[in-house]
Amino acid sequence: MATTARRNLQQRPTAPGLAMEILDLRHFTSAELRGLLEREAELWARTLSWDYRASAEMILRYLDAKILPGYAAVDAGAVHGYSFFVYEGAKGVIGDLYVDDSFGAERRRATEQKLLTHVIETLRNSPGIHRIEAQLLVHETGAVAQPFVREGFSKHARLFMSLPISGPQSGPQANATAARELPGIDMRRWSEDDFQPGAAVITAAYRNHVDSEINDQYRTIAGSLRFLNNIVRFPGCGVFDAESSLVAIDRASRQTIGVILCSRVKDDVGHVTQVCVLPEHRGRGIGEALIAASAADLRRRRFAALSLTVTEGNARAVELYRRMGFDVKRVFDAFVWEG
Numbered sequence: 204m205a206t207t208a209r210r211n212l213q214q215r216p217t218a219p220g221l222a223m224e225i226l227d228l229r230h231f232t233s234a235e236l237r238g239l240l241e242r243e244a245e246l247w248a249r250t251l252s253w254d255y256r257a258s259a260e261m262i263l264r265y266l267d268a269k270i271l272p273g274y275a276a277v278d279a280g281a282v283h284g285y286s287f288f289v290y291e292g293a294k295g296v297i298g299d300l301y302v303d304d305s306f307g308a309e310r311r312r313a314t315e316q317k318l319l320t321h322v323i324e325t326l327r328n329s330p331g332i333h334r335i336e337a338q339l340l341v342h343e344t345g346a347v348a349q350p351f352v353r354e355g356f357s358k359h360a361r362l363f364m365s366l367p368i369s370g371p372q373s374g375p376q377a378n379a380t381a382a383r384e385l386p387g388i389d390m391r392r393w394s395e396d397d398f399q400p401g402a403a404v405i406t407a408a409y410r411n412h413v414d415s416e417i418n419d420q421y422r423t424i425a426g427s428l429r430f431l432n433n434i435v436r437f438p439g440c441g442v443f444d445a446e447s448s449l450v451a452i453d454r455a456s457r458q459t460i461g462v463i464l465c466s467r468v469k470d471d472v473g474h475v476t477q478v479c480v481l482p483e484h485r486g487r488g489i490g491e492a493l494i495a496a497s498a499a500d501l502r503r504r505r506f507a508a509l510s511l512t513v514t515e516g517n518a519r520a521v522e523l524y525r526r527m528g529f530d531v532k533r534v535f536d537a538f539v540w541e542g
Contacts, residue, residue: 223314225321228273228285233263236275239282243301246341250533251363252508254469257438262287262299274321276302276314284311286318288326291429294419295326297337297538298439300347312346319350327354327542334419335540340512344534356538359417360515364529368498369471369507383492387455390496393448393464398435400459401450402427408479413516417537434464434476441466441474446504447497451480451489460484463493465501468510473501475511491523 240259247255265271273287284302288295300322302314326335335356339347344360352358393401402424409421420426435443444465451461461480468474475497480489498509511529513520514537 294334337538351538356540359537363533365510368502441468447500461489471507
């Protein structure tokens with residue numbers, strides 16, 4: 204079927220730019236999308252200082268295995284855009300959306316809308332799917348919101364923030380990378396034994412929190428374990444960096460009370476994929492100390508910057524990051540639908 208679809212597409216005499224088609228992504232091979240993903244990787248590098256090549260290679264492997272559901276936008280035999288999604292039990296997660304600028308910004312926006320409309324319709328009509336999530340980091344807030352809002356998704360603004368950590372440090376940057384000790388608390392590097400206690404911290408920290416509305420994995424220990432496994436084992440959010448990933452331990456009870464996980468998203472850029480503290484231990488400076496220790500380790504290894512994402516409605520966290528010297532580089536959207 205896939206071979207026949209590609210043959211029919213190649214034989215059709217379509218004028219460029221006049222009849223963009225949306226076709227099943229599984230009809231295509233890595234060779235047909237490699238150039239497109241290389242252009243997408245350039246966008247990630249330019250706008251977010253993020254090396255997307257490892258993620259792109261993983262997507263291309265899944266394409267060749269014919270196991271990646273989604274859609275491709277095709278004009279005159281060439282692929283100009285794509286979007287994919289994954290099934291996680293009763294949930295669908297939209298993993299990516301990218302369309303190149305071959306036909307200008309207006310045509311690109313229209314093609315993005317078409318791709319998302321197909322993806323959303325497919326997920327909503329998939330048996331057993333009761334929830335859909337999407338966070339499209341390289342798209343500015345509002346840029347691709349229309350298909351989601353039309354279908355009743357909730358929308359949450361999120362911030363991509365960055366902190367420079369190389370060169371002479373002064374002001375907030377110096378505070379962010381200054382090592383500090385807290386009374387009664389030990390900090391050490393993440394280890395394989397930290398999955399279960401780390402999941403317990405995440406679940407407790409996000410109970411009744413806006414982020415558990417955005418990512419339902421935070422609501423249960425099993426979901427938090429899946430989240431941790433994805434962060435540590437797979438390159439979807441950078442390559443896990445054990446040296447700058449830490450846990451905070453209460454010295455008296457030996458309980459894990461805080462966690463920070465960090466990945467390398469570029470040779471000299473780290474990204475905080477998770478930082479949280481048990482609710483009963485907030486207000487002791489633990490989150491700030493974890494970020495400072497992670498930043499200090501990265502700076503020692505000559506990293507240039509540390510980035511993170513945070514929900515705009517999480518005012519307490521946003522205030523902390525600003526105080527530490529993080530600047531907002533991009534505002535993007537998280538979308539959630541529950542049926």
